[in-house]
Amino acid sequence: MTHIAPPPARFSINQMTVKQLSLPELVEACGRLGVRGVGLWREPVAAYGLDATAKLVRGAGLEVSSLCRGGFLTALDPAERATALADNRAAIDEAAALGTDTLVLVSGGLPPGSVGPVGPVGSKDLAGARERVADALSSLAPYAASRGVRLAIEPLHPMFASDRCVVSTLDQALGLAERFPASQVGVVVDTYHVWWDDTAPAAVARAGAAGRIHAFQLADWVTPLPAGVLLGRGQLGSGSVDLAGWCALLDSVGYAGPVEVELFNEGLWAGDGVALLEDTVARAAAILGPGGQPHAAT
Amino acid sequence: MTHIAPPPARFSINQMTVKQLSLPELVEACGRLGVRGVGLWREPVAAYGLDATAKLVRGAGLEVSSLCRGGFLTALDPAERATALADNRAAIDEAAALGTDTLVLVSGGLPPGSVGPVGPVGSKDLAGARERVADALSSLAPYAASRGVRLAIEPLHPMFASDRCVVSTLDQALGLAERFPASQVGVVVDTYHVWWDDTAPAAVARAGAAGRIHAFQLADWVTPLPAGVLLGRGQLGSGSVDLAGWCALLDSVGYAGPVEVELFNEGLWAGDGVALLEDTVARAAAILGPGGQPHAAT
Numbered sequence: 346m347t348h349i350a351p352p353p354a355r356f357s358i359n360q361m362t363v364k365q366l367s368l369p370e371l372v373e374a375c376g377r378l379g380v381r382g383v384g385l386w387r388e389p390v391a392a393y394g395l396d397a398t399a400k401l402v403r404g405a406g407l408e409v410s411s412l413c414r415g416g417f418l419t420a421l422d423p424a425e426r427a428t429a430l431a432d433n434r435a436a437i438d439e440a441a442a443l444g445t446d447t448l449v450l451v452s453g454g455l456p457p458g459s460v461g462p463v464g465p466v467g468s469k470d471l472a473g474a475r476e477r478v479a480d481a482l483s484s485l486a487p488y489a490a491s492r493g494v495r496l497a498i499e500p501l502h503p504m505f506a507s508d509r510c511v512v513s514t515l516d517q518a519l520g521l522a523e524r525f526p527a528s529q530v531g532v533v534v535d536t537y538h539v540w541w542d543d544t545a546p547a548a549v550a551r552a553g554a555a556g557r558i559h560a561f562q563l564a565d566w567v568t569p570l571p572a573g574v575l576l577g578r579g580q581l582g583s584g585s586v587d588l589a590g591w592c593a594l595l596d597s598v599g600y601a602g603p604v605e606v607e608l609f610n611e612g613l614w615a616g617d618g619v620a621l622l623e624d625t626v627a628r629a630a631a632i633l634g635p636g637g638q639p640h641a642a643t
Numbered sequence: 644m645t646h647i648a649p650p651p652a653r654f655s656i657n658q659m660t661v662k663q664l665s666l667p668e669l670v671e672a673c674g675r676l677g678v679r680g681v682g683l684w685r686e687p688v689a690a691y692g693l694d695a696t697a698k699l700v701r702g703a704g705l706e707v708s709s710l711c712r713g714g715f716l717t718a719l720d721p722a723e724r725a726t727a728l729a730d731n732r733a734a735i736d737e738a739a740a741l742g743t744d745t746l747v748l749v750s751g752g753l754p755p756g757s758v759g760p761v762g763p764v765g766s767k768d769l770a771g772a773r774e775r776v777a778d779a780l781s782s783l784a785p786y787a788a789s790r791g792v793r794l795a796i797e798p799l800h801p802m803f804a805s806d807r808c809v810v811s812t813l814d815q816a817l818g819l820a821e822r823f824p825a826s827q828v829g830v831v832v833d834t835y836h837v838w839w840d841d842t843a844p845a846a847v848a849r850a851g852a853a854g855r856i857h858a859f860q861l862a863d864w865v866t867p868l869p870a871g872v873l874l875g876r877g878q879l880g881s882g883s884v885d886l887a888g889w890c891a892l893l894d895s896v897g898y899a900g901p902v903e904v905e906l907f908n909e910g911l912w913a914g915d916g917v918a919l920l921e922d923t924v925a926r927a928a929a930i931l932g933p934g935g936q937p938h939a940a941t
Contacts, residue, residue, distance in 0.1 A: 516842075
């Protein structure tokens, strides 16, 4: 067995990073490596069974740092909106059952437009779509609070603005969150999505001061981007992001929660999952100290 | 011959949109269709010959709305920086020879980092790279002014921040431009790059009031993005951007210059270039009125 350093205490592995591992394989590997947190996704949890997953992770003493994901709240069609809200309430219930206090929300893209007399209408309205997200939050946030779950709005990189998430910056996400109590709605800081943004540090400071950083995720930015751009999240240290700098920034604004590594990368998925987890732990340890604070020297 | 409406008066076709056309073919088609402006690129101009190009477009009565492109000013290595500055002075001279007052600048990405004792250093410093762009402008802007050329800083979509352009928003581009006289340095507003940004309209207003909108380019946003994402610029009306809204915004802040259509799209390049130009003219006419102002009804 490879001898590797223990992971930083606040390190959490998002299960999508090691998608090739089954839930029991992931839990076993976490136990052996000393990883104490996992971020889960609804689809693999449902496939294994919600109660079975909860029992498995609880039995292993693992903390569930977040559940991905609710959201997709931009539909114009009333029936689609009702379906989306019901699905989000189900996601909140699942988060509670898994023992995590954080549900990550990906807001959704521009809805299909209707075709009016002068061509398509409705589908190009980013501001309107963002308002529909806010509207949905006003019914979801109290429901989540009643289940002990916080909603965490994740701004996605602007390259996803049309088809996945109309919330593109931390400032926008925080603007939405600030309409609700911090205990109910906050933001996700994901380095992959916000690293390029010179206004993000000020938003991080504002979110930190208000206790609205509900999740912190790490991935690096590597190019060239793959077709469709979804599966381009880079392994820590392989790209352009000053990850230690972002960790130090989060630390400086008082964030003391999990540091979750979330990669979607077909190249990484093609290899051995346990080796990938070990490599990811080692890379996280090179960025973060044992306590989870960034190394002073980096 | 297909009967099509004349192009809006301020319409300009960027030659990359119809890359499959040679310069004489492009100039001939523009003359036949009533297109009065072209945006040129240095490489095809050099291939045809600078003086020959200038003579060709001047003889046809075409206005050169812009020359693409200078920039790539982020190198750390002193020799590379000197080479980049010399290349930009050459680009300024070429713009002057072609009779255009506008040189588009794509700032450049993060430079390769050097490897220090704790790993790569220097290559993750976006803020530093932006400052090197400002530094280069301080020597290039007066030179450009002496040739009657304005520098137009183009913010590129954040998905290009690492490998092509560290200037990602209009606000950043304008912040750089504002260190210099408006007659020397301004910005490019390109809908493809800025459409997602809710802070862009305020930057457009600030730039318009100061006379710093030196170029305006249209392309639509379509998904899925192709691998490498460079050749994904969508034909007008095929995507998510409210192009008529952007044209109205530019109009409202006093912009009265060319409206240039710039697409890079392998699918469009695979077809007939003249048919593509005709289709592009028709689509621009559906967005803009005959004078180049947006239709009131859209």
